[in-house]
Amino acid sequence: MGDIKSTLDLVMEKTKHLSLSAEEKVGQQRDVYEKRLKGLLQKYADDLQTFEEFQKQLKAIQESLGVKDLQLLIHQILKCVDPDRNNTPWLDLLETYAPSLTTPIQKILMSYLQRRETLLQEGSQKFLQRLQNDHQIQGSAVMPNLNQDRRIQQKLKLMQNEVRDKLDSLADSSKNYG
């Protein structure tokens, strides 16, 4: 879904040239650019746009607003990266707009997935052992519900936060772009 403008946004947009300083105008353009970028990325995430359509629309937005802040784009793309989901669309975008970031990001995600797999496997084994010891329940039909295991969920949350921090650091380090 594209960005939806509030009445205030529309009024501000229409009247922005009337009383703002040059600096304020630039800041406002950046805000508009950021919002439209978010809308564009959402459409891309929802599979409503191909990669080529995304590129085309991005260029059109940049030209119409006169803003080409690559670091902002990278920041927004990195915000979309979710270590527990398929990140191919975001890595494809980064390959075009910040190719030197794709390898470090892939390493971060790979490391997270390996650690998550180990955590879930160990958690499953312990869960099944507890079920057997405490309740005499066992068998090939039994599958743990690790969403109910607070310890596992807390550890996962910590790991996810670590990934987020690393991605944010990468985003900050991308200020040399653009």
Next chain:
Amino acid sequence: MQLTPNLHAFLWTSPNANNCNTYLIKTEQKRILIDPGHAAHFDHVQRGLSDLNLSMDSIDLIVCTHAHPDHMEAVQLFADTTALFTLHADDWQMVLDMAPHLKQIMGTELDHLTPDFFVNQGQLKVGDIDLEIHSTPGHSPGGISLYYAQDKALLTGDLIFKGGLGRTDLPGGKSELLKDSIQRMALLDSAWLLSGHGDVVSGQAAVQSNFEQVERMWFGYL
């Protein structure tokens, strides 16, 4: 109603309200309750348990054949007991997908319905009770049937009934899967067909005949 020394049925017979049949497997060591039903109608199960000198606190494990409210809603009544609860993960996912609507329409919160673990196709051993869990989707995506080999009892939920079969028009229902599931369960050596609704079918010949009749009469309509 006692079916065998270890197997009891709490059949729902009221024509005025919908609810399911509930079953109990009770041995020296353990008690498993299958499909506790609607919360508002659970008192008939409580009376049945009481007749056996049991209470809700006596139950070790609740198994739901599928996650429809008329089979599962009463699980929340066990929140303050030590009973564990299980069902197939695919049906739990169905519940999660419908969670906002459940809260809005039925006032149901998921906290007291969340399964302690899931079951998939395979063997389930609870103390001295051995069960085969069969994945039998079709009425719901994660429907299961339980086979208690000791008594040759097949508990099918809403997969098949005496003279009928489960509906496939609810979320996650699929006719082809239902037919396949019924045909697989027909191959088991069952002396009891214990369905989610309606009468119990007893005797190997009667169970087999029921499978054949249902296939002959109803498969063409799916």
